[in-house]
Amino acid sequence: MTCPRVEIDLAKIEHNAHQLVTLLSGRGIDVTGVTKATLGSPEVAMAMIAGGVARLGDSRIDNLEALRDAGIQAPLTLLRSPTPDQADRTVACASVSQVSELEVVKALSAAAGRRGVTHGLVLMVELGDLREGVLPGDVLDLARRISRTPHVTLAGLGTNLACRAGVVPSTDNMGELSMLATLLEGELGLHLPIVSGGNSANLAWAIAAPAGRINDLRLGESILLGCDPLTRMPLSSLYTDAFTLVVPVIESLAKPTVPRGATGEAAFGVPMPMRERGTIVQTIAAIGRQDVDPEGLTPPGGVSVLAASSDHLVLETPHRLAPGVELRFGLDYSALLRAMTSPFVVTTFAATKHHPPSLSPSLPPIANPTPAILRSLSSPLTPRSARRHQRAYAED
Template sequence: MISPRIEIDLAKIEHNARTLVTRLSGRGIDVTGVTKAVLGSPEVAKAMLAGGVARLGDSRIDNLEALRDAGIQAPLTLLRSPTPEQADRAVACAGISQVSELEVVKALSVAAGRRGVTHGLVLMVELGDLREGVLPGDVLDLARRLSRTPHVTLAGLGSNLACRAGVVPSTDNMGELSALATLLEGELGLHLPIISGGNSANLAWAMKAPAGRVNDLRLGESILLGCDPLTRMPLSGLHTDAFILVVPVIESLAKPTVPRGATGEAAFGAPTPMRERGTIIQTIASIGRQDVDPDGLTPPGGVSVLAASSDHLVLETPHRLAPGTELRFGLDYSALLRAMTSPFVVTTLATTKRPLVPRVDSGTAAKLDALRTNLSRITPRVSAAR
């Protein structure tokens, strides 16, 4: 039986990683490759490492454990604070954890002491996006407490923007993070080796503004999908098709465009609006909302997504397609995240020998230039963590 699958081109991921590592190295910034969207795939992690990322990061302890079990020895960072009960697992698989609560730090201290190691901490700072992190005014006090805690060491400061509220990384908020790092070093007499400015949404800032003390970015979406999360536009020179969702057709029939009979709530709330357009070819692919975010799919040319239930993707196609015909879709971050998590979507790996350099048409290039020039006026879309 043919199942929906994601085809992963490892060479394109390696290319994207290398391109971003090269560009950021000129700004004094290392890259942490983030694997959470691919469930800690060791193969994708190895492609990132081959592309030159300094370390790997993931928000799920299970994924970090999978990387270690696969024999990956690169430095690993836990990108979400563990609970106190998870401290021992965090210390066992990661060298660094992002933290913001003293109780968690104490649990990590106990776990590290039990294992006879020193565990690194990146203290997260809230800079306006209202996800995780302590307020700037509380950073010094908490950092002082961390510096006195045995078996852990304050390895740096971090922040996260453009995730919950869509706050754009800027000279102001990145400058505030840099100033806090300098303050802590002066007050506590220590050196902070990692100042992690944020995620893929930081790229536009990093390419045009002085980096200050920021020397690390945690990149997932930009490496995997080759786009800027603030605008969803392709990043110059990067592949946007390293992941392709392939789904078989299970029905393709001529049908009317409006329903017949009284209507109420559909499976996922209000039904999709429909207008009378006569008869169309309605094609169903064997995937649904349980497996993928249908709003994040880019269908093949001439095909449009009409609706999705839990296990059916309803499409309009130019002509009837035989059952079993495979359709290929592009994915955005939300669609990739959900599809990689579904047990009903399999993954296949490929490595093109010599991936072509991606080309950007002149119209897209002009849009990119305009977006970069006017970034301060852009209101970014709120999205999941990248």
């Protein structure tokens, strides 16, 4: 089958989840496994659960609904504030939402009341990265209002760093979040079960410093790709190749290295300068910017990415390749996110035993992956729209 696809090794995802859960549990921190980069894949979610995550989180309601429709019973957290008109769907599929606006709190309260449930809220705090969250000076007032609102409960505090401005999690900002949690508990006479310090970018801080009140991290990239988002460097003991993009060749011809004729802007702005290097083998793979971030691809040895248009990935290869030959690429987070979202890229799953990567003393080796994960999960290539309705696991 020669269409673009992402091959996902579920055993490697389970391994990575287990390693991180084990590491952080020694510091009193639970892991929320984040599925948004895989379009809320139930198969990936189950691998994370098998690896020991305490709950699952996703920023898209559609993805959380797909997890519930697949029969996943783990607690689900909506990692982006819903709009007020999404409150009913949110309460129906998630047990906790991240919020920062009173109007959203009121909408969730009304939706929870109609369902006869209590919905948990994690109040997000802005600690420097300038994405979402209320300023620290406004936390107590909004928390007090939440505590007086029926059908919702203040389940915790959270923050997010290293996403917009690249602010690094540190002893200072994590200490500030801890102090705010203690302040709210003292002022409001309640207990906050969740103090969520952030995402995979928090790992270096969590390993090096005391956690204080932080007892939850929301991990996606580190579990899926085995790397530190702050540096994109591999994390010891984790697999970095759980995802592989496989793309067929559609053309491979000898061509000059510089264009002929007057030039202007290309399809995506000003093209990169092209240096005269004589004739090369220029190979085109059947994927483009509509489907993947070309800057986030790691090509196979001897192959380099020259450019990409909407539907063509232009490569330099050592020799001509026959149309239909498949090339295999590694992906960074941006490339993975876009490939998993594209309806033109399909997904296959595998779960096979592997020798673990080199282990460090701080990350103990994983036990054998669970039988459910090691069951044969190679499935026919499936368009993204149909994949939501698949069940890759038999009931135990």
